[in-house]
Amino acid sequence: MGQKVHPLGFRLGTFKPWLSRWHDDQNYVKLVHEDLAIRKAIQENYEGAGISKVEIERGTGDVTVTIHTARPGIVIGRGGQRVDEVRGMLENLTKKKVHLNIREIRTPDLDAYLVGRNIADQIERRISFRRAIKRAISQTMDAGAKGIKVAVSGRLGGQEIARRVSEHQGSVPLHTLRADIDYAIVEAHTPTGKIGIKVWIYLGDITPEHHAHAAEPAAAAARPVEGASGS
Structure with a gap:
């Protein structure tokens, strides 16, 4: 029986980017688990916000997290309050400075x-x-x-x-x-x-x-x- 290849994995590196973009030979396993924890924490805190994907980029001493959501109002909260709360939670999780970006999925x-x-x-x-x-x-x-x-x-x-x-x-x-x-x-x-x-x-x-x-x-x-x- 024929099996189908994963459509996104098939295109990685050519027309599709990785959702996690960083390189670290020494702490690879630890950071992979940390990425999973970041995504899990965001999904749990923003249940019902229509979050499609979370992109993670790592620098020397900081982490940039980009949330793609259909309901940015739920993610941002009144006056950006929820953004500040989640940023603080992620900084406690990663022990690094976190830059949090929100992108609206318009369709x-x-x-x-x-x-x-x-x-x-x-x-x-x-x-x-x-x-x-x-x-x-x-x-x-x-x-x-x-x-x-x-x-x-x-x-x-x-x-x-x-x-x-x-x-x-x-x-x-x-x-x-x-x-x-x-x-x-x-x-x-x-x-x-x-x-x-x-x-x-x-x-x-x-x-x-x-x-x-x-x-x-x-x-x-x-x-x-x-x-x-x-x-």
Whole structure:
């Protein structure tokens, strides 16, 4: 049986950047675990904020954390209060100065993680998985995607035997390296167990002149939020 390569890992170093950008031979394992702890802490503190990804860059004595979110108001808080709280928490965690940046995802329907999270939330509210998938596909295509594929697996509808169902619309060229494909795996927690959700979104081809902007999963879908950057 053929297996599919991870769409993001397949493009790392060519058209997709790493979410953690640093190099340290001596403390590599420690810093990898620290990155995981940073992402976990942010997700736990900002539950419901629509956080798609967290980028981490490390300098000699500081750490720059960039949060990509669909709801920057929740992340920033009144007068930037929550930003200050989270920055302090991360500085206690890393023992280094932390610069915290917030970037707004202006088109959540073009972000694979947020689309998957939306489907998972609907399934957890006992909405039909087929209805949730069709709605997500329709909204993503209306937002300007070239194609989308959604696969769900588990005890769908509470059935005794687990199965896998997939739906797609448009084109999703997984073998084309220049194809800008966003991909995410999300889990829905139901009374009968976990349901896995995979989402592939094809946003178009990355041309050489736009290669420098390939760091954004949805080219023009994210922008910095004024006053949200912390020093």
